[in-house]
Amino acid sequence: MGDIAVVGIGPGAAKQCTPEADAAIGRATVVAGYTTYIALLEGRLDGKRLIATGMMREIERCHAAVDAAMQGERVAVVCSGDAGIYGMASLVLESAEGKGLDISIFPGITAACSGAALLGAPLSHDFCTISLSDLLTPQDLIDKRVRAAAMGDFCIVIYNPMSKSRRDKLSRACDILLETLRPDTVCGWTKNIGRDGEQSKILPLSELRDEEVDMFTTVFIGNSQTRAIDGRMVTPRGYENKTHQSRH
């Protein structure tokens, strides 16, 4: 019997992919992934069979990966960012339930971390990640989570701020946040991290509402303490006066 490695390759550039993730892809005889991310691995896939499918075909891709492993192949299922965070790890484990396959998960740099590094340090205190995609999550649950995140004064990272069919996801979330948060709450977004066309911007929540975003954008919303320092978005680690620390 073969095995499956679910591999987070990070934002896309080889220099942001861990050596163990790289090795897991190297060992594989079959590589499965979303076409766009397979393309990022150009030059590292020679001699391997590819299972490349488009967006929204994740279930098919998982079943094909499990079938290949059952037939003795060493399969790498590649994910951009992390293998788990909005990645394929859970689908693979669900698809392979009870089949006795050897399944390993290799973590990668998720957009919360790589995007934060580009903006400064927006996630140095407690934060939530929320996907605005309503393909697999009811809209009322998304709304409830946005509200709960604001209530807890969490920093928020928004994945999938728009879908092809719906452009108003981000403004809807911002309107919910503006019920509680200050309009000048420091926010930011990053796009195409580590790839051609990398961009980032820092702006207040009131302006974020009408910002143009796409499916490669990750959005960051600060907590009540977040501020702009020398053009970077920074959330302090402490809520109390920093000199408090000298007591310890």
Add this chain to the structure above:
Amino acid sequence: MGDIAVVGIGPGAAKQCTPEADAAIGRATVVAGYTTYIALLEGRLDGKRLIATGMMREIERCHAAVDAAMQGERVAVVCSGDAGIYGMASLVLESAEGKGLDISIFPGITAACSGAALLGAPLSHDFCTISLSDLLTPQDLIDKRVRAAAMGDFCIVIYNPMSKSRRDKLSRACDILLETLRPDTVCGWTKNIGRDGEQSKILPLSELRDEEVDMFTTVFIGNSQTRAIDGRMVTPRGYENKTHQSRH
């Protein structure tokens, strides 16, 4: 003038550190970090000046790093896990405010990602990270966030589940969660990820309450959909029936 790189080295093993983070340490003339993490870099620090200080001396370490950079050194401030998530990036940016230093942030694999990979796929849907350390955060804000996370049916990753002085942090958080969540909510913890003594365990919320944890433990609490599959902790990506996806 020198520069500063704030570098996330991942859980500790070299195979989980990105090439760009490794290169940033290689370029540095001075390396600053918590003594325990400096020790993990053994063999990669030849010829470099070290600023190694114990826990809770982060502010001193930052000031020393900024001073060294102002004197022309290329300084790497190393953090375990990610550079931003409960890391040093924000303190460095705050300490260097207005000084005109060139500061780069290199993301790393945070315990939410590496621990999740060890347990299975607990974070495949929206999640929060919460630190239970009350050194820099008022206890009532920690309690409020735990409550808000439960209200939003978020998966939760708990960093710093205990401090040296206080052992009841985790049971306090579990008691708050048990006001809302089912006692059989699937939970897990990981310890010493990628290092000697690596351990993990999956258990229900009702038992997590009395579990022995230490400062190297990361705790995972599932959402209402999380289940154990073949001994792994798995949060499904979708709330709706999976066959829903075939519509697209």
